[in-house]
Structure formats: structure tokens, C-alpha cells
Amino acid sequence: MNSEIKHYGWLALVAALVATIPLMTSNDFYLRIVFLIGVNYIAASGLNVLVNYTGQKSLGHAGLFAVGAYAVALLTTRWGWNPWAAFAMAGVLAGLFGVVIALPALRVKGPALAMVTIGFGIVVEKVVSEWQDVFAGQQGIYGVVPLKLGDQMFASSHWVWFVLALCVVLHVMFRHLLAGRFGRAFMAVNTAEVAAESVGVSVYKFKVLAFVISAFTCGIAGALITQQNQYINSDFITFNLSVFFLLVVLFGGNSVYGPLLGAVVLTLLDSLLSRWPGVQHFTYGALLLFALYAMPNGLAGTLRSLARKYAPGLLATPQLPQDLPAWQLKSAAPLASTGAEGLLDGRGIYKAYGGVVPTNEVDICIKPGHVHSLIGPNGAGKTTLLNILSGIVVPERGSIQFAGQSIVGVSPNRIARMGLGRTFQNLRLFSDMTVLDNVKVGLHAHIQAGFFASLIGVGKARRAELAARDEALQILDRLHLRDKALHTAGSLPYGLQRRLELARALATHPRLLLLDEPAAGLNPQETQELIQVIARIRDLGITVLLIEHHMDLVMAVSDHVIVLDYGQKIAEGTPQQVQSNPRVIAAYLGSDDESEDEAMNGGKHA
Template structure:
């Protein structure tokens, strides 16, 4: 059995046995409270720990679940089990409601918006006497029962632990696959996540909804267990406490468990000194943020790796079955057009990095885009990949107009890219970075991934075998289990290229892939690009290393001050007087054989 399975079995046995052996109501209440806090925090961990979005308003979502179950059972006469399920749905809808406008902002602004939501909810339930009972609250909330038997404290402890175990298993299954990688990619680098086909906004909304559902269920269970709810249960302090559980526990599967258990025990211990509680929580929050950025779970994991390095090391992937092959290889076609750009313009005030640029890319060819620094090459690549929109002009790719298409949709259509400045997902493994590139090709939906259905398992197995083949192709299979950020710079460049290839692009955009590489690494990269070309990949390459450009390119496009000044075969461009003038600062009528003899010269 895997360590996680063994630990889960042990935890399940303890969860069943400990409440059965305890007779002290206070201890049973602590178990119930810890399970309740875990249920609320495990979803919040998806939002904060995995996708990197800060929320300080989850008390409002807790209230949505609590008041939904209270109103449905007291005024609607609903079955308490159905009302409990409805509370999760209602909280999820509130999650969508606040996520859609809130996620237009980032960082502190997002936190402020969520704080506002929590305060508004608290004020509504306090002041709206007719519906929510005001400060008095709602009495007589109907709790669930089994065969007409009302639950005692011990049964409530078992029930909330059952919910906690179910939530843990479901979320672990979900986060072990493409959704977990997508959430982590969003947290690490949103632009890079979009470039591999991950819809960042959709992932953020999904994370918000997951956190809302679990938080709403926790609120509903609390209301049913107390058979009463009022605004005292949903203050801003609750939002802070839930966030503290996540940050103190750490952004891992086990972080919320550790955070909920430790802080529930601490909360019970400090109950006799209420004036110390807020001080202690504030101190713990600062400690978690600065001393333990990966939380208690991260600190324990680090200690385990030091004490038992062989047992904590990731297992190597299975050997690849066959050689990696692109899905959309293109035969060389001198007359065909894969991408056509017409009159592209982009201006930032008085600076015009792209000025009426038009060109065509042929299937199966390697095209190079060269020019001095500041010529507008990266801006043009960003326009083609959808990262920034053009002010005017038109882009057709494989017959489709992609001029106003976003980067994730452009990737899904078949355009992959790398970046001038590395944009890896540094805390993910090498293998997971490549797996994230396969995201647009994984079609199994949310529910199949959440429930771990056979279709999801088959697709994940295919993705891992495909990623292994690709790592073998680029020479990184031996480093598959390493953190991407721990690789040497040259290997990080190669990994970013592998991640772009994992999207199986029809057109591969490479933005200075040899930047920062030493001569040996540049030669290795040149050979790798040659192998990619031989597999039928269409490439548009930005590069300053002229040896690389002249060796692998079929066609060269030259920009200067945002405008196209030349294009043609490498040999023709080498002798073009305007190109020589742009690079060397000489007059157009100077000797045209200067560039071939200075092919290694970097642009001014």
C-alpha cells in the first residue's frame, strides 16, 4: 500500500475509535470543532494555497450555508439532509457571485473586496430582522437524524469527520490531476499558464467555488448541530481564523488537517484568556507568513526529507514507450500559408514597437525573426500568441481569425510558445511542468476528475507516458522528479521548450531560447531545434545568436524600430544593406559583405 493509503486507513480507524472511547462531552466537542474547521479550510486551501488567491471574507460564505439550512428547515419545511445539500449549492452560487467581479483585481485589492463581502453579509443578517432574525438569530434549525434517532455529541463528531474524510479524498483526487497542476500554474505564473492553454480566470472562479461549497457545508453543519444561528458565529474573526488555518498548516493536502487540529486545540486552551486570543492569532499569522512560508506541513516534510532522504524521494517515472512524436506535423509547403499577419500595429503612447508589420509563415518551415534590441520582436510574438492585442491589423492562423483571441484559446488552436525571460512553474516538478503543457489535450471534465472515474485515470496515465516520452526527447528524463526551479539555467531553458512542445503546437514560437546559454548549451539547443524541425514542426524563432539562426532557419524576417525592413532566405538577408545598417550602424551604400564575416556579432 502507498504511504497515503496506510495513513488514511490509520486515520479512519482513529476517527471511528476515539469518539467511541471518549465519554467527556468537551473532548467530543473539540473533535467536532476540529473537523468542522478542517471542512471549511480544505476548500479555502484550494483557493489560497493552490491557486494563490487571498480571501478574507469566507465568514460570509460560512453564513450563506448556515442561513440556507436554517431558513429551509424552519420556514420551508425541507428535509434536513436535503437542506444540508442545498446549503452547499447556495454557498457555491454565492462563490460564483463574488468571484466574477472580485477576480478582476489581484493581491491586496482582492483581499479588500472579499472583506467587503463578509462585512456586507454580516450586516444583512444582523439588520434584516424579518428574514434572518437580526441579532436574535434563527432558533429551531432542524438537525439531520438516522432512522428517527437524533444525533448526540458522539454521532455529530462521527458525522463531521465523515464529511472531512470525504472532502479530503475528493480534493486529493482532484488536485492530483490536471486541475491541481492548473491551480499551481496559475499561482506561479499566470501568463505562462495561459500560454499552455489554461484559462486562468476560469480556474480562479473554480477555486473560489470549491472553497465556497466546503465552507458553506461547514456553516450548515454548525447551524444544525447547535439548532441555532446568529451573526455572532460569522464575524470577521472567523475569516481570519480560517485563513490562519490554511497559512499555518501550509499549502499541501495535509496542511489544513494540521492547521485545524493545532489551532482548535490552541483555541480551546486560550478560551480562558479571551484577551490573548487575537494577539496569539496575529503572532501565528506573522510567524506562518515569514518563518514558515510552506506552513507546518512544509516544515515537517522538509524534516522528513532530511532524516529519510531515500524514503521521501520521488519514484522515477516508468521508461518511455516509443519516441515522442508531434500530433500536428506539417510537410514542407512552399506555397501554403499557416499564419498570415496583415498590417499589425501596436503603440504605447509615442513608442511604436510594432508598426504596420505583414508577413506569412509557411508550414514545416523554421522562420527566424531578428533585429536589434528594441526592434519590437517580443511585442510581435506577444501579439501573435494573444498575450497583448494589436491596435490594428489582422492575424489568420490555419484559416481562423485570431486577432482578438486570448492566449489560452490561441494555445488551444495550436500555437505554443516560450518566453524571453523564463516563466517556469518553479515549485512544481520537471514532470509536472511538462504535464501542465498537456492541459489543452486532457478532455475529461471536473466531475470525472473529482470522483476519480476510470476515464480520468486512463487520461492521466496517457498524459504521464506522453510527458515521459517528451522528457526523453529533450534529455531531461533523469531530472523528472526535481523541482523545476532547482535546475541549472540551461536545463530550465530546455524544460520551458519541452513544456511548449507538450501543447502539441502546429506553430511553435521561441523567444530567444539561447539567451544566457554558454556555447556548448547553444550548440545543444541548435541540434534540438533541428530535431524539432525534422519532425515537421513549424517554428518562428527570435534569436540574437546568428550562427543558430543561419543554421536552422529557412526564412528570415528582420525588424527595426517596429517595422519590417527585410525578409528572405538567410543568405539573402545576410547581404541586405538595410540589415547591415540596422545592426552595425553603417550607411546603406557601405560594403554589403560585412555581415557574413561578422555573423557572430550581437546586435547593438
């Protein structure tokens, strides 16, 4: 709470100082620069969510700026709209165009995504240049109605104060949003999409949402420029504008303060170099390369690193509650009566990749309250089967019932919300987030805070966030990670990272927990601790399906063992039954009798 008070105190002080600028000078050039800093911050604040938090690079936001600019121009000059209503509508229309871009663009990734957004920007630029009857091309649209106070049009000082107010509101709202449930989901999508899906975060939904947010703020920025100038033409809408917005975000850095730092530095630099367009464009390119390679965390990240090294007292350390009650699993709804024998029942599951068949007509039944182990030699198809059960891979045929519902073709995030959690063979932590925030991402589906409530950050959203913090600490305490809560996940030793991934999976409140080689890379002591952890998980009422090569662990924790070989189930039963099964000995452990081995192989592949 003290850090919150300190933050708002500094915010009020900075806002008050900026608000006095129009009182100290009437120079339109200086006031114009302050206005442009605010406009560029507004455009970059939303783009920051898309680029730095969600990891989606866009080079077409000049097109979204154009949507807002031309919307307010056409609405006020041709259809006689009230300038305030037109201003609001400009943001809404730009947001809708954000959806239009996002839906096709997000089917591709990386450089291909950037190319799609470039294409959108070029199309918009050509439309406003060539469609003279509507957009008037380079001649432009004159007489755009500016914002007014009563019958008085905004003067330069009013524009500064209005943009300042918008910047303060947006900063507060984005600070709440990005510090909570939505911010963590954006960062999870950026870091590890498959892991985000596995804890109930819809990757596609959050990418689209990030596009809409960035489009809305760019549209607002376009409307502000147009109404302040009372004019817009196609020369405003260039590829260089998209590059400038992206540069502000990348140069500012991955922080809620990044867009502000980038907007201040680059707007001032842009004003200084405006007389030399060639030098200006060269500088943009040089700074973009510098931001990408020499300063990957941007100006905000560099300042944060310096503060951590030389003035750690400036960085707020959250105060965490002590003596919380022990964590308990939420009670699950009773299973639907469908005739299925277990919590999860799969029949005839088949998946092929060309001539390779990692899952060949596998039947599997997972009974509630048991620890099931899935074993087999390398390449037997174990991880493929887990990926099918968790929705990451869709089988070509077969049925899978989980908790009485079919989950074939259901998205991984929906399956996770139904109560199926998992860990991964290769660690998929959100490595740049804290240990505490990793577990909070696991709680994502259980935090009852909507988008607009999270923007405001008080009331229900505030209570939900505090409850999530407390529950995440309870889970960490269960796995003896409480003292690491504020450490960065990627800085933990490997064994603790394994345990953290398990804590994140537990946070989803699973009915069934899939563990893919949880002992991989652990030393003997850590393996013994894992045996105890799995036993405690079962005691909580969670059913476990475990893939593991460590036979001592399998035999110690399992109630039921399933053996795969070449994608087929060759045996199942108690650990003792499987351990003495001749087919398992031949296929998994090997056989000393060569003729017996040949006989086993012949029977196996018949």
C-alpha cells in the same frame, strides 16, 4: 501503487482511531472539540485550493460560512425542507455566492483582491445583523432542524462520525484532484499566469473554480455548525472567523495534509484560549505573521523538509516506466481554405503605447514546415509582435489568421489550444513543480479528464493521468531531460531550464512554435545543442518562428528571416539575402560609411 496502498492504510487507521473516541467517552466537551476540528478542516480544505494552490488571498470567507449557515436555518425553519436536502442546498448556494464574489474580485490582484473579499464579508455581516425580519440579528434563528437517522436526531457521537466521514471523503477527493490535471493547473496559475495561459490553461476559469470550491466547503461548514447547534445568530459571522480560516490554511501549509494539520493545532489552541478573547485575538495575529514570514511553507512544508533531511525513506518516490516509445506529434487538422498563404498570416498589424510604436503595420506570413527567424536590434518590437501573435497583447488594428481562423482578440489559452505554442524571453517555468509536472501542465488541454472524474480519481481520469505521465516522459526523453524528471524545475541549471521550457511548449502539440530568444544565457556548447534541437523539432513537422540575437544560430537553422527595425519590417528573405541586404547592414549590423548610414536612416523613416 505501493504508496497508494500505504496512504489508504494510514488513512483507514487514523479514521478508525478517531471513530473510537465517541465509544471511549461521552463527554460532550471533548466530542465538541473533535467535531470542531472536523468542521474547521472541511472549511479549510476548500480554502486551501484557493489560497495555497491558486494563490488568491481571501479574508471574506466568514460571509460564505454565513451563506451556508443561514441557508440551512431558513430552509428548515421557514420552508420546512428535509434537513438533509437543506444541508446539500447550503453548499450549493455557497458555491453560487463564490461565483458572485469571484467574477468581480478577480479583476484585481494581491492586496486589492483581499480588500474586495473583506468587503464581501463586511456586507454579509451587516446584512445578517441589520435585516432583522429575515435573519433575526443577534436574537438569532432557533429550532433549526438537525440531521437525522430515520426519526432519531443526531447525538454528539453521530455528529463526530458524520463529520469524520465527510473529512475522509473530502480528503480523498482533494488528494485526487490536486495530484492531477486540475491541481497542476491551479499551481500553474499561482506561479506564472502568462505561462499558464500559453499552454492552454484558462487562468480566469481556474480562479473562479477555486473560489467555488472554497465557497462550497465553507458553506458546508456553516451548515454543520448551525444544524448541530440548532441555532444561528449574527455573532457567529465576524471578521475574526475569516482570519481564523485563513490562518488554518496558511499555518497548515501548501499540501493536501496542510488543512488537517492546521485544523488540529489551531482548534485545540482556540479551545485553550477561549476564556481570554483578547489573548486569543493576539495569538491569531502573531501566528498569522509567523506563518507568513517565519514558516512560509506552513507546518506541512516544515515537516516535509525535516523528513527529506532526516528520514527520506518516509517520502514516497514515484516509480517511472522505462523503455517508452519515441514521442510523436499528434496529427493536426487540415488548414481551412480562407485564401491565407501560410499557417499564420498577419496583415497590417499595429500596436502603439502612447508615442512608442513597437509594431507598425507589419505583414508576416509563416509557411508550414519552415523555421522562420525574426531579428532586429534591441527595441525593434520583436517580442511585442510575438506577444500579439500569441494573444497576450491585442493589436489596435490589423488581421491575423492562424490555421485558417482569425485570432485577433482571442484569449491566449484558446490560441494555445488551436496549436500555437511559445517560450519566453525571461524564463516562466513553474519553478516549485517537478520537471515532469511542468511538462504535464503543457499537456493540460490534451488530458481527457473532467472535474468530477478527477475528484474520483479512478477509471478514465486514472488512465488519462497515467497516459499523460508516459507522454511527458517521452517528451523529456526527446530533449535529454528524462533523468531530471523528478527534480524541482527551479533547481536545474539555467541551460536545462531553457530546455525544459521548450519541452513544456512541445507538450501542447503545437503546429507553430514561437521561441523568444531561446539561446539567451546559453554557453557555446548549449547553443550548438539548441541548433540540433530546433532541427529535430522541425523534423517532427512543427513550424518555428524564432527571435534570436545569436546570428550564428539564426543562419544555421533558418529557412526564412524577417527583419524589424523601429517596429517596421525592413527586409525578409533567405538568410543569405538578408545578410547582404544594405538596410539590414545599416539598421541592424551598422555601417562604416557615415553618409550611407544617413541615407539609409532617411529612407527608413521616410
